[in-house]
Amino acid sequence: MRNLLYLLLLLVSVGCRAPLSSPTVQPRFYPISDKLAEDQAGTQVQSMVSTIAPYKAQLDAKMNRQLATVKTPLKKASPESNLGNWMADLMAAAARDLAPGKTIAFATANQGGLRVNEIGTGPLLVSEIYELMPFDNELVLMDLSGAEVTELLAHIANQGGWPVSEAVAVSAAASGLKITLSGLPVDAKATYTVAMPDYIANGGSNSSMVKGKPYQKTGVLIRDLLIDYAARSSGPIDVNVTGKRMNIK
């Protein structure tokens, strides 16, 4: 210790800055809440408000269109949620319309691709679909063998459950996963067409089992089809979950 003091004195005497001692940390966090809005505005704040204004004006014109009314809040959850079910069903419906010659077995999307936790009740605006699905992911169709479908659904279950459309029922049994599609067991040798985001088709969310397989592009962004099909809702959106699609808990 004494040696260290001498060393420090030496350092100071030769004009070097002595290193600072070990730090102590005092943590806090601040919620960015609406209470802050009451503070008086300064020049910097005014300048920021006017920076945002022209961008906001352009967006408001596009984003404030009402598509439908939400009756039951659409909430994201795993392994299954009404938000995920609603979205996957719209993807399946769009896939059927886009490829009338094909039989679409089911649609799926990665859970991480849903970017809001909840869409509240009331008017459903275009902006909310942008927030749900901000990515420019395209809907694509991939033909998979039954064995590959089983592998994909096992990956989905393993990841905690992703949105899947109505045809899918995955349940966890002692012997492993039990999977049916439209009520029938998966035929390992049959071919199934699955609708999914190009992100997954290209191996995203660690979907290595489908990476590199050929797929058919639809040219339609998932966000755009959600906007389109949400606007076609007959009556208020009222989706309830049965838990039968991803019964893996």
Add this chain to the structure above:
Amino acid sequence: MLSRRIFLRKAAVGGGLLLVPGAGAAASLLAAGTPRLTILHTNDWHSQIDPFPDDGGRNANQGGAVRRLRLIQQIRAAEPNVILLDSGDIFQGTPYFNFFSGELEMKLMTQMGYDAATIGNHDFDGGMENLATQLKHADFPMLSANYDFSGTPLAGKTLEHQIFERGGIRIGVFGLGIELDGLVPESLYGKTTYMDPVEKGNATAALLRHQKKCDLVICLSHLGYKYREDKIDDVKLAANSKDIDVILGGHTHTFLNEPTEVNNLLGDPVIINQVGFGGLRLGRLDITFPGNSRRRCVACNNLRV
């Protein structure tokens, strides 16, 4: 060589708003002339320029860039030495990004006075060419020590680390990014090479500590807070580090109610913090350097602010 210890005082989380006008009270407990640094930080603010929509949801009417600026201004007015940092995923999440590609986010962070940020996986969403373009609107550096951008549009546009001086305190800041394979489409990250964050992080931190003589070494990480599996995260990074004092994290959108302490390879604690997402919170760490005696520092724990 003396073991370096960083001490975390558990106090005053939440309701921080009320503390702003009285922030001087914290200062008055310290001897005059004790160097003090105020770190402010965000992560994953995801283009949330307006407050969240007023739709009855959990975050309804919370957040917003203008409010964040107001808060930062209040703290800057009360504190002499402030550094403002972001841990990535600035882009993607609202139509502002879809239509304007991140231009407004960079302009607003510049107006807020950010000192540095690191690159999150979603900052690649418009492609590297786009990120390079948007960086023209940023007057702060993007730091990444473990992405090699040679031969990409981002070559030469980022820094591994940056050193800041605040009131006699020398602060070394560097960035670490997450593995891109399997997470970001290859078409977006192109020839970017991901390098081992522990190896690059330790090398960069050692450089900042020993050669550049920094008093404090801060890692801006977009690795994620904690994973059950082997994947590298902030907790594992801290445990395998030697010269990092503070890890400001992101990616997992973790709302920590107080920072976590993890002992490094030398048995010294590393502070990890993360403040959720969407610009809902601003994190604050006040760092003081009260002297070399451990005993005195432990006593600091008992100070109530």
